[in-house]
Amino acid sequence: MKTTKEISLGDIAARSEELRGESMTLNMGPSHPATHGVLRLSLELDGDTVTKCDPVIGYLHRGDEKIAENMTYNQFVPYTDRLDYLAPLANNVAYAIAVEKLAGLKMPERCEAIRVVCCEMARISSHLLGLGVYAMDTGAWTVFMYTFTEREKLYTLFEELTGARFTTSYTRIGGLTRDLPEGWLQRVETFCDGVLKTIDEVDRLLTRNGIFLERTEGIAPISKELALAYGLTGPNLRASGVAFDLRKDKPYSGYEKYDFDIPVGTKGDCFDRYLVRMEEVRQSVRILRQVIKTMPGGAWYAEDAKKIFLPPKAKIMTKMEELIQNFMLVTEGPQIPAGEIYFEAENPKGSLGFYIVSNGGGVPYRLRIHGPSFVSLSILPAIVPGNFLTDISSILGSLDFVMGECDR
Amino acid sequence: MDVLALTQKFPQTQNLAGQDMTTFAVNSSELADIVKYLRDEQGFDLLADLCGMDWKDRTPQFGVVIHLLSTKNREYVRLHAPCVDDTVPTISDIHPGANWHEREAYDMFGIKFIGHPDPRRILMWEAYPYHPLRKDFPLAGIEVPFPAADVAAVTGQTVEPAPMMGGPFVSSGGLMSGAEPQALDQSWNEEKPKS
Numbered sequence: 001m002k003t004t005k006e007i008s009l010g011d012i013a014a015r016s017e018e019l020r021g022e023s024m025t026l027n028m029g030p031s032h033p034a035t036h037g038v039l040r041l042s043l044e045l046d047g048d049t050v051t052k053c054d055p056v057i058g059y060l061h062r063g064d065e066k067i068a069e070n071m072t073y074n075q076f077v078p079y080t081d082r083l084d085y086l087a088p089l090a091n092n093v094a095y096a097i098a099v100e101k102l103a104g105l106k107m108p109e110r111c112e113a114i115r116v117v118c119c120e121m122a123r124i125s126s127h128l129l130g131l132g133v134y135a136m137d138t139g140a141w142t143v144f145m146y147t148f149t150e151r152e153k154l155y156t157l158f159e160e161l162t163g164a165r166f167t168t169s170y171t172r173i174g175g176l177t178r179d180l181p182e183g184w185l186q187r188v189e190t191f192c193d194g195v196l197k198t199i200d201e202v203d204r205l206l207t208r209n210g211i212f213l214e215r216t217e218g219i220a221p222i223s224k225e226l227a228l229a230y231g232l233t234g235p236n237l238r239a240s241g242v243a244f245d246l247r248k249d250k251p252y253s254g255y256e257k258y259d260f261d262i263p264v265g266t267k268g269d270c271f272d273r274y275l276v277r278m279e280e281v282r283q284s285v286r287i288l289r290q291v292i293k294t295m296p297g298g299a300w301y302a303e304d305a306k307k308i309f310l311p312p313k314a315k316i317m318t319k320m321e322e323l324i325q326n327f328m329l330v331t332e333g334p335q336i337p338a339g340e341i342y343f344e345a346e347n348p349k350g351s352l353g354f355y356i357v358s359n360g361g362g363v364p365y366r367l368r369i370h371g372p373s374f375v376s377l378s379i380l381p382a383i384v385p386g387n388f389l390t391d392i393s394s395i396l397g398s399l400d401f402v403m404g405e406c407d408r
Numbered sequence: 409m410d411v412l413a414l415t416q417k418f419p420q421t422q423n424l425a426g427q428d429m430t431t432f433a434v435n436s437s438e439l440a441d442i443v444k445y446l447r448d449e450q451g452f453d454l455l456a457d458l459c460g461m462d463w464k465d466r467t468p469q470f471g472v473v474i475h476l477l478s479t480k481n482r483e484y485v486r487l488h489a490p491c492v493d494d495t496v497p498t499i500s501d502i503h504p505g506a507n508w509h510e511r512e513a514y515d516m517f518g519i520k521f522i523g524h525p526d527p528r529r530i531l532m533w534e535a536y537p538y539h540p541l542r543k544d545f546p547l548a549g550i551e552v553p554f555p556a557a558d559v560a561a562v563t564g565q566t567v568e569p570a571p572m573m574g575g576p577f578v579s580s581g582g583l584m585s586g587a588e589p590q591a592l593d594q595s596w597n598e599e600k601p602k603s
Contacts, residue, residue: 058531065516066540070547101428228479231455231505244479341428342475342486344456353457355473368473370457378508407531 023051026389030059034137034393037403039377045389053384053392055377060407068367072333073099073173076367081167083371083405086129087122087348088168089158094345096171097252098354102341103173103334105305109296111175112254116291117188118161118170119253119345120284124195125154126348127277127284130400134274135206137397138215143202150198153191160184173334174309175301185292192285199281206274216270220383220395223268230379233372234350236399239276240268246346258290270398277400308334333362349373349400369408373401409450409478409485418442429475429484436472436489436496443474443487443499452476452485455503460513464543470519472496491519498524516541 029040038059044052064083068076080095081088093115100107107115132147155165160181162168170177206212222232227240237244245262247255263279265272301309310329311322338360344351350372357366376399384395409430415421418438424431434442446452456475463469474487489496498521500507510521511530518539521527528534533555538545548569554560555567596602 058533061531063540066545066547228453229504231503233454242479249479249482339427340431340486342457342484343428351456353475355457355459355475357461366461368457368459370459374508375505378505382504 028392030056034396036133036396036401039396039401039403039406041380041384041392043384043389043392048388048390050384050387050389050392053381055380057374057377057403058407060403062408064408065367065369068364070363072362073336073364074334076364077171078167078169081169083369083408084126084347084349084352084373084402085166085404086402087126088166089118089162089170090122090126090345090347091352092168092171093119093253094343094347094352095354096173097345098341098343098356099173099334099336100302101343102339102356102358103305103308103336105174105302105308107175107253107302108299109254110298110300111302113291113295114176114180114300115171115253116255116258117185117288119347120287120291121154121157121188123284123348124281125151125158126400127281128154128195128198130348130397131202131274131277131281134394134397134400135202135212137393138212140206140209140212143205146198146201146205150191150195153194157184157187157191160187172301172309173336174305179300180295185295188288189292192288196282196285199278203278207278213271215391215394216274216398218267219270219391220387220398221267221269222379222383226379226382227268230382231375232350232379233344233375234346234348235276235280236273236350236376238262239265239272241266246344246351250344252343252345255287257294258287260284260287270394273398273400308336335362336360336364344370347372349402349405350376352405369405371405371408373403373406374408376401377406409452409481409483414442414445414450417445424488426486429486431486431488433488433490436492439472439474439487439489440497440499440502443476444502446476446485447502451478451480454479455499455505455509456484458499458506458509458513460517460519460541462517462541462543466490468492468494470494470517472513472519474499494518495520495522497522500524515539518542 024045026043026045027040028043029035030038040056042054042056043050064079067079077092077095080091083091128147128151132144135143158168159165161184162170162177222240224241227237227242241264243262243264248262260283263276265276306325311325315322316326336358338358340357342353342355344353352372353370355368355370356364359365384392387395411423411430415423420435420438421442422433424433454477456477458472458474461471461473463471468490470491472489472491474489476485496519498510500510507526508530510524511526511528513519514521514527515529515531516539529536535555537552538550551569552567554565559565
C-alpha cells in the first residue's frame, strides 16, 4: 500500500531555491569533542560549506603570566606543567633552560642528557595522543586504543621518574628534582621497542586507509608562505615544507650531539601533518636510544650555583651553611641577575617561548609565555573557510593544539 | 644580521647590545617600516613573539617587545618599541600572525594598535573593564559584573576576586620579612566557627 505523496523533482528544486542565499551562524564548542578542550568556533555556513570561522578562546585563561610575577622562579615550575598538559616534561625543561640562560648557568652533561630524554619522551607521549585523537576525529576508533596503551606505559615511566603521572614538575632552576631511578633507562629502552611496533601498526591502519585519506588528503593545505606569515612552528610548519627545527637549528641541552632527521612535508595538508608526526615519533626513539647509550655520569645539577639550586637534603640536616642556603633559597627564591632573555624550545606542538625580564632577585619582573597552540589556532580564519563543516574536526585534529597553552 | 645597514637606514634606531640576541630600541613610528625591512631585506621571515610590557616607572609606561626569527640564518632579533599615548602602529599587515598577539597585548595591557583590523579582546570577555597584566592590577582580581547579564539578573552573580586566604599561596620573594609564612584567614578557628 502506497501512502506517501509523490513529490515531483520540480517541487524539490523549487524548495531548495527557497533555502538558498541564507547563511547560518553555528557555534561549535566550547565543549565539543572535536575541539580538544574549551575552544569555541563561531562559524558562518552556506549550506555545508564554511564561509567564515572566528575562533573564540580564553575559556581556560588562568593568568599564568600574572601569577608568575608574584612568585619565585621555582614556584612557577608546576604552572608550566599546565601549559601543554600533554607534554609537561618538555615545558618544565623549556622553562628551566630559559631561566638558566638568564642566570648564565652551564648545566652538567648528565643533567642535559636527562632533559633530552624527558623532552623526547614528552614528544612521543604528545604525538601518540595527537595521532590517536586525530584518527578518532576522522572516524577510526581503534588507533586511539593502540596509542593510549603505549601512553599508559609512558605514564608509568614518568611516575617512576618524577613521582607523578600527569603533572610532573620535574625540573628545578639549575637542575632536576632527583636523579634517574635505578634501571629506569633500561625500561625506557624496552618501551622504545614497543612504541615502534605500535607506530607501525598505526601506519598500517591509517596511512593507506581509504577513508582516512579522503578525510585528510588535500584538506586545508597551508602553503610555505602562509605558514611563515602566521608564525607557525613545530610539526605544522615542517609539514608545510619549511625545514626548521630548533633542536637542529638552535641546539639546546646538547641536542647537537645526537643524530636524527627532520621530517618535512610537501603540501602542508592534513595528511602531511599526520605523516610528520608519525615520523617524529620514530626520530624521537632514535634520539632516546642514543642518549641511553651515551648517558654520562657525574652531577645532575649545577653544584656551583649556590644561590640558585637547593643543597642536598643530607647536607641541610647536618651542615649550618647548607641549612642557611636552603632557607634563603626557599624564602627568597633563586637569585637571578637582572636582564632579559627570550628562549624557545622545540616542544611537541611547536616552539614554546619564554620571554623573561628580571630586575634581579627571586621573582621575575615579567614572564611572557609564547604558546605554539595560540599561533596554530590563529591561522584557522585563513584556512577553514571553503571547507565543509565535517572537515573541521579533521583540520583541528591535524593542527594538534592544546588549550592550556593557548589560553595560559 | 647586518646591524650597520639597519642603523644607517633607520638612524633613530638604537642598538642595545642584548645579552642573548641583537636588540634594538626602535621609534614606534618607524616600527612597521623596520619590521618590513627586516622581513624583506634581512630574512627575518617569522614573527616569533609579540608581547606588551608595563615598565611601571619608565616613561612611556607601556611598550611592545617583538621577537623576529630568521629561519634561513637561524637567528633572532628583538625590537623594543615604546608606546606613544598607549598606542603603537600594527604590524599585522606585515606578519598576519601578529593579529592575535596584538589583540592579546591590547587585552592585557590596554595598548592600542593603530590600524589593527580586528581590535577586540581575546582572552577576557569583551565587556571586561580592566587590563589585568598591568602592574597596578591586583593578583586576586577585582569584582566585576558577570559576563552573562541574563544569568546575573536572576542569580545576582558577580565575578569575584580569587580567595587569597590571608595571603597568596606563594612567598613574595625579595626581603625576608615580607616572605615569612603568613597565617591563614584568622576570622575563624576551633573556638570560633566560620560565619
